[in-house]
Amino acid sequence: MKDWTVFFVFALAGLTSSQAAGKPNILLIMADDMGYEALSANGSESYKSPNLDKLAAQGIRFTNCFANPICTPSRVKIMTGLYNVRNYVKFGLLDRGQTTFAHQLKAAGYTTCIAGKWQLGMQADSPQHFGFEQSCLWQHTRSGRSTENGKNIDRRFVNPLLEINGKEKDYVNGEYGPQVCTDFVCDFIDENREKPFLVYYPMILTHCPFDPTPDSTDWDPKRLGSTTYKGDRNDPQRHFRDMVAYADKVVGQIVAQLEKSGVRENTLLIFTGDNGTDKPIVTSWNGTKVVGRKGSMTDAGTRVPLIASWPAGIKQPGRVVDDLVEFSDLMPTLCEVTGANLPSNYPGDGSSIVPVLQDNASVRKKDWIYIWYSRSGHPDLGQVMVRNKQYSLLAKADGSDASLTRYKGPFNGEKLKDSILLEPEQAVKQQFETTLARLAKTRLLSVSNEIRIKMRKASKNKK
Structure with missing residues (x-):
């Protein structure tokens, strides 16, 4: 009887492992205002991104990925898989009648989480309404700013104003908003390591204000934030460099958590940016200068990094590919990878990149974006x-x-x-x-x- 019990336990463990192998975890990270030229893997000579470079070396680096020129349009497009012409209403809002990839993956048995920047609707249930069970966000139910001594202060970075699952939480002990969000993601990964999960992390970094990070020499944990939109420290170039470094650092922390939780092998990690780099940032890139042009329909406003890393699922890792990719492609990609259904009446605005991941790009139809x-x-x-x-x-x-x-x-x-x-x-x-x-x-x-x-x-x- 004892032998049969041991056999049953091992058989059950094998079944669980088999199920896990068939249901990859999804981790989609989208930096804010970080253009293609900002990663050293893409040719940046101004900034270093060793953790992202490593993901690219062990996965696939895309050279022709395009977003919309600013944040809300890109967020609407990536979450719904639709061209903005069909469903974009206005800045700072996602129409509550829309279907997101979180809805589709949740229906397929995934537990879901979002952390970072929201800015898509101020109702307390907004993230949950759009399919995310857990949330840690900036600019959810409020502006993310405060007024101190008659001055408007941006509270996304040092001592941030966040919402945890729709409940406001003010940090005043030197916390750093991006780090709070990253820790939330890491805790979610570990707590849900036994079941398939979706993590969508639209980062707070590297959007202005161009401010010190905890690793900057002028970091001040007692500050409440910048009093100007672009940053009141008056050193945007240096601080943007530090912000890129910190964004890369927290990506490294998340990868380490995946490994610690035993789920790295079967997790598809996708990293991108929501639009081009902002002004006045100028980046040395492959022997030339790239001036940030966020908000413009130019290469410097729409060309963004894209890296895919999935040890168990990518064939011939280490490739650099020039296949065309746009944000509407993420919905069909995530649905195909997870076995989730596409939304009903999906018009086909996106084309899955799974063939590229499988080193079979010739079967993918994508001639323009x-x-x-x-x-x-x-x-x-x-x-x-x-x-x-x-x-x-x-x-x-x-x-x-x-x-x-x-x-x-x-x-x-x-x-x-x-x-x-x-x-x-x-x-x-x-x-x-x-x-x-x-x-x-x-x-x-x-x-x-x-x-x-x-x-x-x-x-x-x-x-």
Whole structure:
């Protein structure tokens, strides 16, 4: 009887291990305002990112990943897998009728968590409404700022104002917001190591204010934060360097936690950034200077890092690939990896990168990426872009004033006049214009009729 009991225990353990192998954990980390050029693995000569470089060396580094030019549009796109033209309403808000990858993975048996920056709706239940069971966030139910002696103070970094599962918590003992969020993620990983989990970590770093980190020489744990938007320490270049280093450091802490909890092997870790680097940061990159252009529909505003690391799931690790990737691709990727269903009536805006992970990219169909961008949500104030590896077409949201840019590499584009376009380039422009016109017809088709009417009325009134 004893022998049968031992056999049963080992068989059960084997079953659990087998189940774990079939259900990879997901860890999606998105830095704030960290462009492609900020990682040393991508060619940065101004900053060092050894932990991210190691992930790239042991996984896959992508050289053609594109986000929207600012945060909320990118967050809406990555979470829903839809082009902004379909469902973007306004800055700082995710329409509560939207379906996210957290919804899909939760329905597939995943326990879910989000930490970092929210800025998508101030209702106390917002993260849970969008599928996240646990949350540790800045700018959730409040602005994340305080007024002291008549001054408005940014409270995302030193002594932060956060919300833990919707409940406000003020830190005043020298805590550092990014570290609090990272510790929350690490605790969640360890507490849920026996079951498949999703962690979405939209970082607070490296967004301005450009402020000291706990590793900076001028760190002051008694400060309450910056009194200006870009930072009142007046040394943005040095502090951005320190902030990149700290972002890399906490990624290393999370990887160490995965290893300690025994789940590193079957965890797909994806690292990216929500848009280009902000002004006034200038980065030495591959022998040239890259000026931060967050908010612009340029390479410096939309080209972002992308690293995928998954010891148990990536074939031929150590590759550097130039496959086109945009944020709508994350929804189908996460669903395919986990066995979750895509949302009903998903229009196919994204293309899974799983074939790339499996070293079979030739079966993946992705010839261009598309960005619809209007910070306010009003199309008359917006721009649209279609691009492939060599060309981009930028136009107003209605398709007018379209211009083609030819790229010789990252951050090396030349705007072309129509009069000098070669015949193949004329064909590319025409194809891109056809794509813009087709997708323009989908504006707000993925939101409720009530919101659609409200938005269209607001747009007419603005005119």
